[in-house]
Amino acid sequence: xxxxxxxxxxxxxxxxxxxxxxxxxxxxxxxxxxxxxxxxxxxxxxxxxxxxxxxxxxxxxxxxxxxxxxxxxxxxxxxxxxxxxxxxxxxxxxxxxxxxxxxxxxxxxxxxxxxxxxxxxxxxxxxxxxxxxxxxxxxxxxxxxxxxxxxxxxxxxxxxxxxxxxxxxxxxxxxxxxxxxxxxxxxxxxxxxxxxxxxxxxxxxxxxxxxxxxxxxxxxxxxxxxxxxxxxxxxxxxxxxxxxxxxxxxxxxxxxxxxxxxxxxxxxxxxxxxxxxxxxxxxxxxxxxxxxxxxxxxxxxxxxxxxxxxxxxxxxxxxxxxxxxxxxxxxxxxxxxxxxxxxxxxxxxxxxxxxxxxxxxxxxxxxxx
Amino acid sequence: xxxxxxxxxxxxxxxxxxxxxxxxxxxxxxxxxxxxxxxxxxxxxxxxxxxxxxxxxxxxxxxxxxxxxxxxxxxxxxxxxxxxxxxxxxxxxxxxxxxxxxxxxxxxxxxxxxxxxxxxxxxxxxxxxxxxxxxxxxxxxxxxxxxxxxxxxxxxxxxxxxxxxxxxxxxxxxxxxxxxxxxxxxxxxxxxxxxxxxxxxxxxxxxxxxxxxxxxxxxxxxxxxxxxxxxxxxxxxxxxxxxxxxxxxxxxxxxxxxxxxxxxxxxxxxxxxxxxxxxxxxxxxxxxxxxxxxxxxxxxxxxxxxxxxxxxxxxxxxxxxxxxxxxxxxxxxxxxxxxxxxxxxxxxxxxxxxxxxxxxxxxxxxxxxxxxxxxxxxxxxxxxxxxxxxxxxxxxxxxxxxxxxxxxxxxxxxxxxxxxxxxxxxx
Numbered sequence: 042x043x044x045x046x047x048x049x050x051x052x053x054x055x056x057x058x059x060x061x062x063x064x065x066x067x068x069x070x071x072x073x074x075x076x077x078x079x080x081x082x083x084x085x086x087x088x089x090x091x092x093x094x095x096x097x098x099x100x101x102x103x104x105x106x107x108x109x110x111x112x113x114x115x116x117x118x119x120x121x122x123x124x125x126x127x128x129x130x131x132x133x134x135x136x137x138x139x140x141x142x143x144x145x146x147x148x149x150x151x152x153x154x155x156x157x158x159x160x161x162x163x164x165x166x167x168x169x170x171x172x173x174x175x176x177x178x179x180x181x182x183x184x185x186x187x188x189x190x191x192x193x194x195x196x197x198x199x200x201x202x203x204x205x206x207x208x209x210x211x212x213x214x215x216x217x218x219x220x221x222x223x224x225x226x227x228x229x230x231x232x233x234x235x236x237x238x239x240x241x242x243x244x245x246x247x248x249x250x251x252x253x254x255x256x257x258x259x260x261x262x263x264x265x266x267x268x269x270x271x272x273x274x275x276x277x278x279x280x281x282x283x284x285x286x287x288x289x290x291x292x293x294x295x296x297x298x299x300x301x302x303x304x305x306x307x308x309x310x311x312x313x314x315x316x317x318x319x320x321x322x323x324x325x326x327x328x329x330x331x332x333x334x335x336x337x338x339x340x341x342x343x344x345x346x347x348x349x350x351x352x353x354x355x356x357x358x359x360x361x362x363x364x365x366x367x368x369x370x371x372x373x374x375x376x377x378x379x380x381x382x383x384x385x386x387x388x389x390x391x392x393x394x395x396x397x398x399x400x401x402x403x404x405x406x407x408x409x410x
Numbered sequence: 411x412x413x414x415x416x417x418x419x420x421x422x423x424x425x426x427x428x429x430x431x432x433x434x435x436x437x438x439x440x441x442x443x444x445x446x447x448x449x450x451x452x453x454x455x456x457x458x459x460x461x462x463x464x465x466x467x468x469x470x471x472x473x474x475x476x477x478x479x480x481x482x483x484x485x486x487x488x489x490x491x492x493x494x495x496x497x498x499x500x501x502x503x504x505x506x507x508x509x510x511x512x513x514x515x516x517x518x519x520x521x522x523x524x525x526x527x528x529x530x531x532x533x534x535x536x537x538x539x540x541x542x543x544x545x546x547x548x549x550x551x552x553x554x555x556x557x558x559x560x561x562x563x564x565x566x567x568x569x570x571x572x573x574x575x576x577x578x579x580x581x582x583x584x585x586x587x588x589x590x591x592x593x594x595x596x597x598x599x600x601x602x603x604x605x606x607x608x609x610x611x612x613x614x615x616x617x618x619x620x621x622x623x624x625x626x627x628x629x630x631x632x633x634x635x636x637x638x639x640x641x642x643x644x645x646x647x648x649x650x651x652x653x654x655x656x657x658x659x660x661x662x663x664x665x666x667x668x669x670x671x672x673x674x675x676x677x678x679x680x681x682x683x684x685x686x687x688x689x690x691x692x693x694x695x696x697x698x699x700x701x702x703x704x705x706x707x708x709x710x711x712x713x714x715x716x717x718x719x720x721x722x723x724x725x726x727x728x729x730x731x732x733x734x735x736x737x738x739x740x741x742x743x744x745x746x747x748x749x750x751x752x753x754x755x756x757x758x759x760x761x762x763x764x765x766x767x768x769x770x771x772x773x774x775x776x777x778x779x780x781x782x783x784x785x786x787x788x789x790x791x792x793x794x795x796x797x798x799x800x801x802x803x804x805x806x807x808x809x810x811x812x813x814x815x816x817x818x819x820x821x822x823x824x825x826x827x828x829x830x831x832x833x834x835x836x837x
Contacts, residue, residue: 044485044499045506048478050470051485054463071432075524076556080435081467084831090437090765091825098432098762104561107528114430121414122432125763137461137525138557141491168463169487349510366473387470388829 046348050366052335053207053384056134057086058172058257059164059179060097061205062234064089066183066242069096069128071119073146074136076101078168085387086172088206096128107138112145116152123157129239130186131161134175140167160186171335172207172384176257180233181264187243190269194247198230199291202251202265202273203258205235207384208313210391212236217398218254221278227291233261250294252276256314256336275338277315280323280402287319297322299339302329308409309355309375311363312382314338320362320380320397323406330358335384360409364390378405415761420752424744425736427756434762438781438828440796441709442592444554444569445471446832448519449480450592451573453621455515457507459484459500460523460554468521468554477837480515482507486525496529500536508544516621517548517576524557550575563642571643573615577628579651585611585630586678589647590640592616593800593834600671600683600803601634601658608678632677636660636802637712638739659739660712660798660806662720664688667803686804691811696725698818702777705787707732707759710780710795715743717779720807722751732759732783757786777817779810781828790821796833 053061056078060070064087072078079099083090087097100115119131131153133146146163154161162182164175180203201218209215215236219229231237231245251262251273262273276297278284290297300322309330310317317331318339331339332354334346345351352370355361361371364382366389371377380397381390397405411417414431445468448456458468458481465483472481484503490496504520520540522533533551541549552572555565563571570590586605588595594616595602605612611630618624628647633655635644641657648655656677658670668685675682704726708714714733721728731754736744747754757764759782769788777791778784784792793813795801801809827833 044487045503046483046485047507047510048482050473051462051465051483054461054466056463057466076433076435076559077467077554078463079433080439081463083435083437084439085467085470094765094768096762096766098434101430101433101760102557103559104527104557107557118430118432121429122762125412125415126766136463137486137491137523138528141525141528167488168461169485171462366478369478386473387466389470389473 044347048369049348050364050385052346053086053172054168055164055166055170055172055175056136056168057082058175058205058207059132059134059166061086061172061207062176062179062257063132063183064095064097065093065234065236066130066239067128068130068132069098069119069123069126071131071133072099072136073115073133073139073144074099074102075138078136086207088211088383088388096122096126098122102138107142110142110144112149115149116156119153120157123159128159130183131159132179132182133161133163134166135163136168140169162186173255173257173336176203176205176207177260180261183234183242184245184261184264184268188246191246193249194230196228197249198228198247199250199252200230200245200248200271201232202253202261203255204232205257208255208257208316208382209235210381210383214396214398217396218278221284221398222291225288227288233258246271250274250291252291254315256333256338259338275315275318277319278399279316279319279397280406281400282325283319283322283402284399286322300325302327304328306359307357308360308362309358310380311351311361311367312380313384314342317342320402323402324409327360330354376409378408380405414758415763416755416757418752419731419747419754419756422748422756424741425738427736428734428758431758432762433760434764435760436764436782436785438709438785439831440781440794440828440833442797442832442835443468443471444521444552444565445481446475446835447569447573447592448552449475449477449835449837450615451517451519451576452618452624453515454517454519455480455482455511456519456521457482457484457504458521458523458554459486459503460521460525461486464523464554471831474831475835475837480837486523491525491529496526496531497536500526500531501539504540505543508547514544514547517550518544519550519552519572521552521554523554527555527558548576564639567639567642570637570640571646574627574643574647576624577647577651578625580625580629582631582652583611583629584632585613586632586634587627587630588612588614589633589635589644590637591800592797595800595802596805596809599801599805601674604674604678604680604683608680610678632656634658634674637797638737639712658802660802662711662713662716662807662810663743670803686808688804688807688811691808692720692724695811695814698815699726699777702775702791702818703727703729704777704779705730705732705783706778707780707783708734709782709797710793711798712737713740713743715740715747718751718754719743719746722747722754728754730755730757730783730787732757732780732786734759777814784824785828790824791817792822792824793817794822794827794833799834
């Protein structure tokens with residue numbers, strides 16, 4: 042049965058995605074929930090608490106309010122909280138009980154905006170979808186309200202689109218990507234949305250090109266293409282070979298080509314789609330298997346999350362690159378190479394001093410090369 | 411003062427001093443959750459059935475404590491919520507898990523969730539089917555239903571009840587079982603010493619290493635508990651399998667501690683213990699803590715107002731108490747503090763503005779008792795006391811004095827300590 046997991050973890054959910062994406066942008070993120078989602082977010086999905094506070098709260102929904110539909114209380118509590126810290130916006134996500142009760146959180150957001158004058162929105166969610174969906178919808182809601190179309194800056198620059206700790210663990214890793222690109226002669230205009238602040242995000246509509254660095258970034262890039270006319274490509278500079286290919290694509294604006302792969306041995310990667318593609322680009326002498334539990338990116342990605350299904354796919358492979366919490370379902374015949382993913386193993390995902398940017402990934406892959 | 415957030419002790423009301431508001435949970439995670447508590451049943455396996463967003467926190471709780479092999483999940487997705495298959499989702503999911511376990515567990519703890527309550531799932535039918543399928547496995551119903559926390563018995567109380575639901579009535583002896591707490595009582599506390607003096611066998615769930623020892627808990631003829639959240643579970647167990655039940659509440663009030671001691675020694679027919687030299691130790695700690703303002707929070711003890719009263723009456727500069735509501739049994743201490751501690755700030759521990767009030771700089775002259783206030787006050791001088799940490803009676807006062815002295819003299823790495831979920835929980 043696909044829905045039972047005997048031993049592996051589960052990915053961060055849509056309740057957390059928008060909160061993570063908007064964390065640094067000065068708004069109030071509200072999860073309409075009884076309890077639990079708030080502590081899950083602060084404990085497992087958000088590493089920035091100790092460095093940077095943000096307005097994240099739950100509504101503390103009770104049985105009686107859920108049954109009686111006391112939506113006025115949600116509006117009132119949000120307005121009271123806004124008086125304390127004057128957020129720039131309000132973003133609401135939801136959880137299973139409001140979903141089955143049919144709570145109209147779109148209307149709640151509109152009412153909050155009507156009474157406060159502060160831009161407010163609801164990111165459709167119910168705790169049953171992956172984080173990627175509300176990373177996208179949260180960023181799109183923010184851009185549509187705060188980032189107008191601007192004249193293109195004549196100086197070539199790129200935006201990194203789809204950046205949260207859920208996929209990139211730490212600011213250090215994001216900084217490494219930015220530094221690598223800039224050292225390669227590719228100026229970075231904006232990072233959506235980690236480490237570049239409100240002003241940095243506001244500049245994003247001036248960029249020449251969007252570099253989509255996670256599957257969450259794809260819908261955002263499509264939005265930016267439609268609204269601001271910014272073209273996009275997909276890729277990450279993970280590993281020397283992938284970095285070279287990406288560098289060429291960025292300079293020409295052409296899509297990152299698929300690296301032909303063939304070999305007697307098979308390498309499987311389980312994780313976020315753009316990272317999978319980038320990792321596999323460094324392994325042309327192997328047959329490839331890219332399993333993407335939270336969103337397909339490339340043509341050949343296999344989108345599956347079930348524990349048994351994934352285990353079945355891994356039966357014949359020689360190498361597996363995945364988060365350490367996948368290790369229990371990797372057959373003993375395959376060599377396991379850990380590649381932590383914060384959205385899967387939360388605080389257990391450590392950088393471990395291994396930086397995948399540039400040639401860093403080559404060190405990780407050394408043993409199979 | 412904004413009553414969504416804070417109120418002065420002299421002006422607050424009982425038992426709910428604050429207005430309702432949005433809530434926030436700080437990354438101070440030493441308190442045990444329902445996963446940690448369930449792990450106390452030896453040779454058991456847990457299966458949580460709920461939406462992915464709810465599963466995330468509990469899955470990683472188990473993973474962080476290295477107990478992935480005792481923990482499984484079944485996700486509830488949209489189709490099950492509308493097509494009537496949610497019961498099959500639960501039953502078939504559990505079967506799928508159990509059939510893939512390398513060894514059948516002695517017990518299965520099945521955690522249903524809020525969504526099962528709201529969709530009126532027939533849990534009795536589900537358990538009947540599962541018990542029929544696996545007659546050698548003991549099943550118990552557990553609940554991850556935070557939405558029901560104000561609807562009668564709380565999820566925490568229910569979990570402490572289900573912890574003993576699989577204890578069977580065994581051949582009775584004159585043993586004593588301490589119920590409802592998650593860390594073992596200190597070997598030097600009054601309860602453990604008095605039981606030893608009586609020659610009876612002492613039992614408690616954190617000390618059980620296997621299923622047989624777990625079942626031994628039911629052999630005792632005396633059951634004790636100190637945590638108010640354990641009351642319902644303790645009453646249910648004593649009624650079901652028989653035995654004398656005695657409530658010996660945690661307290662920092664010497665009179666209550668003496669009264670507890672009298673009750674216990676009478677029940678066990680032993681001579682009452684001599685009172686320890688706690689007062690001099692507390693006085694020394696207070697003297698050493700001069701120059702420190704003190705903050706406490708509700709996660710440190712079941713009786714935060716009793717703690718506050720002790721501190722205030724022994725010269726500590728108690729400035730803040732972090733909590734969300736007053737416990738029902740704390741009325742007397744509340745009245746005392748209202749009169750003698752009017753200027754104490756009572757802060758709503760879950761208020762979402764607290765992360766912004768937290769100083770960016772570490773505070774040098776603040777002593778915190780409890781993880782949440784250590785985080786909010788941004789201090790390294792803190793006493794890592796969690797739900798009384800197994801300290802009871804006068805021994806708790808001795809321990810408190812020693813911990814305060816230690817916290818004043820030596821800084822702790824607050825961030826790394828409070829980040830650990832379920833402090834002290836071992837697989």
